[in-house]
Amino acid sequence: MIQLEPISGVFNRERALQAIYPMRMLIVKQADGFLCMNSGDYELRDKRIFFIPEEGLVRLEGRITAGYWLNFSSTLYTEFLLQHLDPLAKNLFLNLSFRDLSIQESVKTYSLIDQLKREIVEEKDTRFLAQYLSLFLGFTAGLDGYLAALTLDELQQVLRFKAILDQYYRVERSIQFYAEGMGMSIGKLNKFLDRVLGKSLTVLIKDRIMREAEELLTHSDFSIDQIAAILGFEQTVNFTKSFKRHKGISVLQFCKLV
Structure with a gap:
């Protein structure tokens, strides 16, 4: 349903990144070089998040010092679409897009990613992971503006409440x-x-x-x-x-x- 891996090292475009699931994200913490797609080459920058469409191979050219490679199933993505009906959400993975995070946003993003990794290791059920992923996508894509003002503790409380609500x-x-x-x-x-x-x-x-x-x-x-x-x-x-x-x-x- 979901795969999350730290990514680092020197890459050349001869080798494509592998993904088990169709929805793909590259979350860059520190890097230089390019993400290479059929549609063109996109600069790797610190604190940049890529939302990658299903079609096309993902190749990297350059060095990633720290980052994450996240891919997940359409089933988990459905919950995000149900909660976000605006065209920006529906088009998020239609074509390759990216968003540069502020320092504050990046700190929250990496903390949320670390927490998501723990939830995956603990094998939380699909409903819980769908809620977590929906909150994460809404935050990183800038679709849920109110989340940007919340502390990490408050973000975790929102997640917990939504997971309880969705279950009961x-x-x-x-x-x-x-x-x-x-x-x-x-x-x-x-x-x-x-x-x-x-x-x-x-x-x-x-x-x-x-x-x-x-x-x-x-x-x-x-x-x-x-x-x-x-x-x-x-x-x-x-x-x-x-x-x-x-x-x-x-x-x-x-x-x-x-």
Whole structure:
């Protein structure tokens, strides 16, 4: 599902980098030379991150003193796309692109990478890794501007909350449950969610449920009654009312559009 390796050494373009999974990133900490693709040569610079399209061999020419080679499956990438609907996210790996990080951004990026490596070694489940990777991509691509202002500890707390929410949103609606999972008091969790995510727990749960509803209505063969039950609604009418309030159209109208 995901492969993360430190990368360093002297490279020449005769040898391509190997990747098990289709989504590829080169995270440069310190280097000079070029990343060579069919579309051209791109300068390797300190604190530069490359988002590399699936097609085409990846070759390096020069020296990498420190960096990471990250590749992951489309399954993990899907969670990022579900959370980021803007064209910038969808086009992130369409063509080769890169982003130069500030010193502060680079420090957070390398810390997140180190933590991600530990999560992989501990064999965290796919749901957790998908949430972590989504947060990492949103941060490094500059799509989640609010994350840039957070401390590393706060970034880790956001990750933990999203992982807990993604696992239990269908069955747990109590603020007490999520507060205990975060190791916080109810009051502290409420303040954290309002300050960092700008939404209450109730709204975040509803958003997650409706996002899953859209996914099931679009990509599954379940009936509306079955989807309502899967999402924890005791009655289908409660689901259809909630969906219309959230989307502004009925479930049937949505199904006709997809």
